[in-house]
Amino acid sequence: MLNYDVIIIGSGIAGYSAALRCLDHGLKTAIISSGQSALHFSSGSIDLLSHSPISHQLVRDPWSEISRLHTSLPQHPYAKIGVRNIRQAMSWFQSILSDAGIPMSSLPTQENHLRITTLGTLKPAWLSQPYVKKLDFDCRNLQDIKQIVMVSIEGFRDFQPNIAKEVLQRNALPVGNIPIRIVKINLSAFNQLHRNPNDFRSIDISRVLRNKQNFDEFSDQLSATATPDDLVIIPAILGNGDGLQLMHKLSNQTGLHFHEVPTMPPSLLGIRIEEALMKTFTHRGGILHKGDEVLGGKFNTNENKLQLSDIRTRKMGDLTLSAKHYILASGSFFSKGLIADRNHVTEPVFGLDISETGDRSFWHQKDFFTQHPHEFLSFGVETDEQFVPCIQGQKVHNLTCVGSVLSGYNPITHGCGGGIAISTAYAAAEKIMAERNPNIPLEARA
Structure with a gap:
């Protein structure tokens, strides 16, 4: 033991x-x-x-x-x-x-900020990483930005700047008044690999860019297409295994202001x-x-x-x-911390008591995208004030959820x-x- x-x-x-x-x-x-x-x-x-x-x-x-x-x-x-x-x-x-080398911050006001997402929407958050532009709710801190430059990596399908640009321009916020330009970056290293670049994920590109020659080529192309007065929106393709070191290097080498957006999984921002x-x-x-x-x-x-x-x-x-x-700390349905069958939701490790689920027809809304919350997302283990769970109504005193x-x-x-x-x-x-x-x-x- x-x-x-x-x-x-x-x-x-x-x-x-x-x-x-x-x-x-x-x-x-x-x-x-x-x-x-x-x-x-x-x-x-x-x-x-x-x-x-x-x-x-x-x-x-x-x-x-x-x-x-x-x-x-x-x-x-x-x-x-x-x-x-x-x-x-x-x-x-x-x-x-x-x-640990990943400083995260909120706005000085301690309020939520808005971040530009991969699809061009504005999503609230409270803490973000250094190369995420933290917009206040009125977007006043975008006033000094002359234009937004969206970086498209040739062959990389997990970030579609054309979609992001269209969505961002439709937003009824000051963001919509800033010119948006898309620039294409083509890495010659892709031509030397025996893979279709359309099969690459962010983590694959991050490995390519750890090579100094490839990184310098990437940096030079960015420097030629944007200025320090721009906000450069870049898919998160740096930082696999080295935290933010390469993003710091890219910022110093180009003098540009970057806004990283997470791509389709795997997300390098989360992996960091x-x-x-x-x-x-x-x-x-x-x-x-x-x-x-x-x-x-x-x-x-x-x-x-x-x-x-x-x-x-x-x-x-x-x-x-x-x-x-x-x-x-086993998580919810995604990580199998909770398991659902046709009529019941269970905690599979210890069989802990679960919040009342009711009839299955009330677990979710008819439409997936809806203004009303899906009830199943609030299901979970019932606990006391100190997050101690029960099994058949009896507390497990040395277990906390x-x-x-x-x-x-x-x-x-x-x-x-x-x-x-x-x-x-x-x-x-x-x-x-x-x-x-x-x-x-x-x-x-x-």
């Missing part, structure tokens, strides 16, 4: 955040990772709260809206954590990523975050059981309290893993997936530390 202080199931943004905070407290921590997380499909920005769960309207000031949830929606994860603790968690997360978190975790002594899957656990009752004693995984066979505390496996909120409709993942993960680690050291004041643990 392998023994730890904390075992975390899941290696997405919630799992790594919980693990890193546990390491802050000196806890021997392991992560069970079944594979790539949803970060490979993400924008690389962090949403705190983009739409109100109360009015469903677009939110400019997320902190003000979050403060209202305590009385309006007490089962919402943010309501359970509280504004002060959420602020602390988000500030901590920024520090972790900044130390995952790689930064994983490297930080392992460099600080965390144990990563990669490519493994938890099959179930053994429970016992100690002083009339149900507890998880150890877990079995697919790779370990008869060798079990044991910890004093467990954190479930974090991130998108939780019920009580809609991460897509309300744009709060990243913020919930980070803040619930941070809260779980603080809960564990409070239980282990009940006489240490909260301020001393921060």
